[in-house]
Every structure is written in C-alpha cells, then in structure tokens.
Amino acid sequence: MLRFTLRRLALIPLLLWGIVTIAFFLSRSVSSNPLVTIVGERNLGNPDVVAAATRRWGLDKSLPEQYWVYLSNLVHGDLGTSFRTKSPVLDDLGARLPATLELAFTALVIAVVLGTLGGVVAARNKGRAADGVLRVAALAGSSLPVFWVGLIFLFVFYATLGIAPSPGRLSARVIPPPDVTGFYTVDSLLAGDWPLFTDAFAHLLMPAFIMSLALLGTVIRLVRSQMLEEQGADYVRTARAKGMARGQVLNRHVLKNAITPVVTLIGVSVGLLIMGAVLIETIFSWNGIGTYAVESSRGLDFPAITGVCLVGGVLFLLGNLLTDIAYATIDPRVRLS
Amino acid sequence: MTDALLEVRDLSVAFRTDRGDVEAVSGASLTVHAGQTVAVVGESGSGKSTLTAAVNRLLAPNGRVTGGSVTFDGVDLLARSEKQMNGVRGKRIGLVPQDPMSNLNPLRSVGSQIAEVFTVHREARGREAKKKATELLERVGIADAGRRYAQYPHEFSGGMRQRVLIAMGLALRPQLLIADEPTSALDVTVQKTVLDQLAELTATMGTAVLLVTHDLALAAERADHVVVMRKGRVVEEGSARTVLTSPTADYTRLLISAAPSLATSSMVTPPEGTPEPIIEVTGLRKDYPVRTGALGRRTPFTAADDVTFTIPRGTTVGIVGESGSGKSTVAKMVLKLEQPTAGELAFEGTSVTGIGGKELFAFRRRVQPVFQNPYAALDSRYTVGDAVREPLDVHEVGTPAQRRAKVAELLQQVALDPELARRYPHELSGGQRQRVAIARALALDPDVVVLDEAVSALDVLVQAQILELLVSLQQRLGLSFLFISHDLAVVRMICHVVHVMKGGRILESGSPAELFDHPQHAYTQALLAAIPVGEAAPA
Numbered sequence: 001m002l003r004f005t006l007r008r009l010a011l012i013p014l015l016l017w018g019i020v021t022i023a024f025f026l027s028r029s030v031s032s033n034p035l036v037t038i039v040g041e042r043n044l045g046n047p048d049v050v051a052a053a054t055r056r057w058g059l060d061k062s063l064p065e066q067y068w069v070y071l072s073n074l075v076h077g078d079l080g081t082s083f084r085t086k087s088p089v090l091d092d093l094g095a096r097l098p099a100t101l102e103l104a105f106t107a108l109v110i111a112v113v114l115g116t117l118g119g120v121v122a123a124r125n126k127g128r129a130a131d132g133v134l135r136v137a138a139l140a141g142s143s144l145p146v147f148w149v150g151l152i153f154l155f156v157f158y159a160t161l162g163i164a165p166s167p168g169r170l171s172a173r174v175i176p177p178p179d180v181t182g183f184y185t186v187d188s189l190l191a192g193d194w195p196l197f198t199d200a201f202a203h204l205l206m207p208a209f210i211m212s213l214a215l216l217g218t219v220i221r222l223v224r225s226q227m228l229e230e231q232g233a234d235y236v237r238t239a240r241a242k243g244m245a246r247g248q249v250l251n252r253h254v255l256k257n258a259i260t261p262v263v264t265l266i267g268v269s270v271g272l273l274i275m276g277a278v279l280i281e282t283i284f285s286w287n288g289i290g291t292y293a294v295e296s297s298r299g300l301d302f303p304a305i306t307g308v309c310l311v312g313g314v315l316f317l318l319g320n321l322l323t324d325i326a327y328a329t330i331d332p333r334v335r336l337s
Numbered sequence: 338m339t340d341a342l343l344e345v346r347d348l349s350v351a352f353r354t355d356r357g358d359v360e361a362v363s364g365a366s367l368t369v370h371a372g373q374t375v376a377v378v379g380e381s382g383s384g385k386s387t388l389t390a391a392v393n394r395l396l397a398p399n400g401r402v403t404g405g406s407v408t409f410d411g412v413d414l415l416a417r418s419e420k421q422m423n424g425v426r427g428k429r430i431g432l433v434p435q436d437p438m439s440n441l442n443p444l445r446s447v448g449s450q451i452a453e454v455f456t457v458h459r460e461a462r463g464r465e466a467k468k469k470a471t472e473l474l475e476r477v478g479i480a481d482a483g484r485r486y487a488q489y490p491h492e493f494s495g496g497m498r499q500r501v502l503i504a505m506g507l508a509l510r511p512q513l514l515i516a517d518e519p520t521s522a523l524d525v526t527v528q529k530t531v532l533d534q535l536a537e538l539t540a541t542m543g544t545a546v547l548l549v550t551h552d553l554a555l556a557a558e559r560a561d562h563v564v565v566m567r568k569g570r571v572v573e574e575g576s577a578r579t580v581l582t583s584p585t586a587d588y589t590r591l592l593i594s595a596a597p598s599l600a601t602s603s604m605v606t607p608p609e610g611t612p613e614p615i616i617e618v619t620g621l622r623k624d625y626p627v628r629t630g631a632l633g634r635r636t637p638f639t640a641a642d643d644v645t646f647t648i649p650r651g652t653t654v655g656i657v658g659e660s661g662s663g664k665s666t667v668a669k670m671v672l673k674l675e676q677p678t679a680g681e682l683a684f685e686g687t688s689v690t691g692i693g694g695k696e697l698f699a700f701r702r703r704v705q706p707v708f709q710n711p712y713a714a715l716d717s718r719y720t721v722g723d724a725v726r727e728p729l730d731v732h733e734v735g736t737p738a739q740r741r742a743k744v745a746e747l748l749q750q751v752a753l754d755p756e757l758a759r760r761y762p763h764e765l766s767g768g769q770r771q772r773v774a775i776a777r778a779l780a781l782d783p784d785v786v787v788l789d790e791a792v793s794a795l796d797v798l799v800q801a802q803i804l805e806l807l808v809s810l811q812q813r814l815g816l817s818f819l820f821i822s823h824d825l826a827v828v829r830m831i832c833h834v835v836h837v838m839k840g841g842r843i844l845e846s847g848s849p850a851e852l853f854d855h856p857q858h859a860y861t862q863a864l865l866a867a868i869p870v871g872e873a874a875p876a
Contacts, residue, residue: 234439240395241434242454242505243427245420252453253442260444331444332489 098182
C-alpha cells in the first residue's frame, strides 16, 4: 500500500506538467489581448503604457520563451502574478481555496449521508410509494441543471419566503473569524463564536445542498441498486440461515458491501464538484476558486487561469488516490499494485 | 427407529413469475429420523433445493408454500412466526449451502462470520465467541486456525471455504443439518475429505443430515435413505442400497444408467490402423507472472510444464486433472489463445508455435473450442442463428443465403430444430445451449475441436445425450477432440487416450482401460479412490 501510494504520488508532478502545458497553450490560443485587463481600458490608447506593460509582464517574448519562464518559476513554487489582482496567483488561490473546499466538502458529506440514507430507504421499500418518490427525486437531482435549481432556490427560500440567508459566505457586516483553516464554520467554532458559526453554517447549507444534488441523485440510485443486488446474494441467505433477523443481516452484511462502490463514485465526482463550483459560486457570490476562475478567464488572466487548472488537477488526482486507498482498506480483495 | 425429527408431508411450493405461478414442489413428503442421513437426489429443476429451502423457511421472495406441512421435532414450522424461526435457524437447523465461493461475505473475516452464529443466538460474546469459532475452524481441519480466523474468504481455497461453511452450519450442534450440494463445486479428492469430515462431525454430534445432491452414487454412498425427486415430485424413496440396486421408478433407472461411472463401458471404438497425428505438442510450458510478498516481487508461476502429447486424427484425447492442474492452460495453448513460454505446437506436421496474422486466422478455422459454461459462452443479445453464423461471417464463407442454409444444417447436425435459430439463449435449456455452442464450433468444418469441461455443467441425462452426440459427430465427420475434464468416468467413456495432469505436468498416460484398471501413479490411484461408487465404504 505504501509503495503504491508513493508511486502514485511520484506520478503527480508528471501529470501536473501535462495539465499546465495544456492549460498554458490553450488559454493563449485565444485571439484576444489580455492587456486590457492589465492596464485598464483607459490606458489602452497610450502606447507608452502599453509597451511598458507588455515588457513588464513578459508578453513581448515568444510563446515558447514565456512557457519556459513559467515552468522554471513553477518549479520554484511561483505561479506568477495575476494580471487582474496584481498579486501572486499562489496567494490568490490560497485565499480562495478554503472557501471552495468548505463548500465542496459539505456538499460531499450531504451527498454521501443523504444519498446512502435515501438509497437504503428506497431499497427497503422497493416498489412502494417511498421508493417511487425517492427515485423521481434522484432522477431530478442528477438531471436538473444546478444554475437553474440555484436560482429557483434563491428565489423561493431567500427572496419569497425569506427563510434562507442571502448569498455570500456570511451576512452583511459580519466580520469573518480569525483565519486558521479558512473554513468559516471551523474557524468560528475554534474562536468559540457560536453566533458566527450559525451564520456561516446557514449560509453554507443551501449552496452546498445544491452543489451536492447531482452526486446525491447518483448516490441514491447506486446505493438502491447495490442494496437490492446484495440482498439477493448467496451469503445473505447463508446469514439468514444462521438465525439472523432481516434487519441484522442488513446492518451487518448488506450495507457495507452495498456502499463500497459509492467510494469509487466519490473519487470520480471530485472533479465534478470542482466544475460545479464555478456555477454555484457565481450564483451564491461565494468568493472561492470558482468565481476566481470565472473572473480570470473573462479578463484572459493567463497566470490565474493556469493556476486554477493546476489546483483543480491536484484536487482531482488526490481525490482519486484517496479513493483507491479507501477502497483497498474496505475491500480486502483489492490489492494495490 | 425413534420418532421422526423432520416430517415433510405433501409439501407444495409455488413461485410467482411473469407467466403466472410455477409449482416447483408438488406434494412432496419425506421423513428424517434423529441422527439419520437422508439424501434428496434429482436433476436441476427437480425442486430438491426448493424443498429444503421451504423447510428452513428461506424461500426466495417470490416463492410461497401452497400446501402441506413441515413438522420439526413435533412443531409445525410453517405456523411459526418469523421471529420464532430465527431461533430455530442456525441453532436447531444448520445449513451448509452449495457454492463456497458466494456463500461467505467477501468483506468480512472468515472467523467473524462463524463467531456470528454464537453472538446471534446469545451463546457467547466477544472473546468467548472468537475462541469457540477458532476451535471450530480447528475441528473442521483448518490448520493454524488462530491466524486463519482473521483472514478473508478470498484467502481460502474452495475446499477450505466449504469447511468454513460446515463449521458455521454445525456451530451450535443443531439437531438437523441441511447440506445443499455441499461438495458439487469441489474437486473429487477434496470432495471426499470434506464429506468424510462432515460425516464424522455429524456422527459425533448426533446430527441428522438432509443431503441434497444431483449425484446418485454420492447419495447412495453417504446416506441411509434416498429420496429421488423429479419435477417437484418424489418419484422413489427407500434405503440407499435398494434404490441403487433395484430401483422401481423408470426415472431412477434412467438416472442410474445415464450416470457415468467407472464401470460404464467405453462409447468409442479404437481407430483403424495408426492415424497420423493432427496435433503434436512437445515440451509445452506456460509461465504467468505473479506478484507476491509485501514488495510485490514478480515470481513466475508455472501453470503448465513440459507437456507433451499428440492427438491422432479422428480420435479423442482426454486430459484429466483437478482445478489448478493446468489442463485448461494446455487447452488455451492448443487453441492458440495463449502463447506458450516454451515448447512446440505442430498442426498437421507444421509448426504453428509462432504464427500470427493470416496464418493464425487460417489455423482458427481448423481448430475450434467449446467451453464449459453454456450460459456464459453465448452472447445473450445474439439469437442462436446469429451465434452459429458468426464464424461464417468472420471468415466470409459463402453468400448470405448459403450461410443461412448452413446454420440450419448445423443445428440439425446437433439435433436441434432449425426453427430455434430465431430464439435467444435464455429461451433454451442448458443442454440445448451446449448443442448450440457445439454447432458454432462446427460451423467452419474444423478438424479439431477442443472441449474444455464441455459437459461438466450439465445434468447427467443431458450429459449422456451430448456425449452420444460428440461420438456420432466424430464418426460422421472424422473430427479429432481434445477433451478436458475433471470427471474420470466421463473421460473413460469417451476418450481413446487419457493423460492425467497435476501441478502443470502430465503424470501418467495411457488408454482408459490401462489407466483406470491399472493406475501406476499414486495420484491417479487417489483420484480413482475418491470417486463415489454408490456403496458405503466398509466401516
């Protein structure tokens, strides 16, 4: 297992190099000029400013040269400076990543907990009303577009009913907790500030739920079908022949076996969640990687775009690695090699 | 004889299906006395397993008892509540299920699954349950039980898993043990040791056994009383000896005559003269890389080593061996589905060891396979006609009309109605499917057909028909067969020459008569001794 982990970790830089290369050339293949972002619209008419900025930001160099400079900086942990914010991309990402991670992690927990619960309930009531409702809900969850659901939820629960908080991570004029993990919920608890925690948590809940929808629907359906399949397995009947009651067999044998494939699903969905962050964060004014990506690409902020791709890649690769390790831990038959 | 421990009277069981209710058991009765072993014998679909599942009240969800009674130790089991049944199952009625591969939870340690029997019935908890489970593992003959307790099912061989299931079934010393085909998935030598173990344990515990099996000889050897079932009805019952030696029902007689045994005479006649070899195998060896140990070092595993034999034209050459003997690896190499690590394979005197491309394509036309599982060997989305026609399409033989005509001819050749061409595999019985697989193998008029356990999954009556078909095809078409099997009796009936394999090597070769009447090698002798012959071993 250790050997496997190390080997996979060693592969990550290679994969990231690929991601960076593709992101670098793809973003620069767009035939539009990032200078407007750098110098602002008003200065575009001033040739001196433009020339100076072009030199200052290395845009006068050839593409291969720029690529080489970027790579050599990257090796030293320098992701470049954002055209737009004028601060190091690494700092920008560091400031925004926790917001996205908090959202994505909460969404993941919601999807797994509610999804497993829903799948078990559906399977136990196969063919009955509860099963039907859950199946339709699951289908809706995995097929409705998140931006639409997000807007509807905001309209209904915030604008009309007024029971949900406003978009954003905190209510207006609330000061964020001192930065420890970057998760407002965790940091507010660490600071012992209960009202702040409830505020952060209330703001987190709706976007996280909507972010989880697609995965939630898939988990419900997967757990349901796995439960039904496992219930028909020979070892279940053997367990019943030992004198175990139906519920006992379900808890001790079926459930664990049925949710094992969910682990794989989670690994694959990490990428999906990060992609979803772009839409969710825009709708809910969530100051994370997603909004950063949107803003950066609007202004053709090359270093920022490449940086976001890099972070996405790292998260995706780590997610997959963790999945493989978790799977091998749960299923003794799986040998990592 | 004491009072009946289990009394099944006029039991009927029906399954709800799309096409209405199907009665699986119709008015079956049987009696098991304390400490007695009663065998229920029948082919697949005879209702024998359904009958025992009804006793335990563990029918599939779409099944229900439609009539009759099940009395166990004076209590009507059918009238008990589900909760009361939980107290009976495992404690007073144990179960040893059929397939050791699928009946253990793959994600839980073997020991914990045995210990569960104690905890569920509140006979022991925690460390105490673990201790008892470890003792049981020892009792069923698993060495190093303490370490083995924490291992998972996939780390156990088939025979050992079956021992684990026996340990589970007997954990609380039940009065009755239902053993549903407890050894049909095991090699014959393993089967013998497992059954011996089971007999010894149940004898010491005084447990009565309801043994379900398709093997009449095994039933007669192991049981005091035999019940023969067919299509849900009991057609005959009596003491083991009586049923085997003087059966009254026609069906029992048919079963006995169809069952291959070492006493069955050969179905083939020796070839005239000495035909030239069509396949020559010389020093064939196959290594597979296997990772072992914590560091995952690659060590080659030799599946077949120095295998040398010939297949004379128009004859059947048999390879017998148990699982892991390398017989299927040899079959794959002869079919050129696996490339040998070393050695030579010659077809009609020309080496085909290293061929590829067009030559290999041409070779495939001449050498065709039929595999074991008739359910898995046919694509469920292909009609029978599509399946048989596919080789003709691939090799572009004739016009579409000619191909259709050929398919009809091929189906007739294997005694199937050409009308079946439009059906799908799931509409056919196992025997019909295997005929389709044979028809498909014959589509390209091959010279050699490799039959890898081709009749092993079939009921005895169907098996006998397929064997007859193979023999007549050989006579009519001059085919050469490589017949791979674990069943010595079948091999004896159909082969001209037999090779016994173990651990990747051929141990002994000869004609069936020489080999089975005068086995030289100790392993061949052990194999022969392990075959149930229908008589209880002298005590």
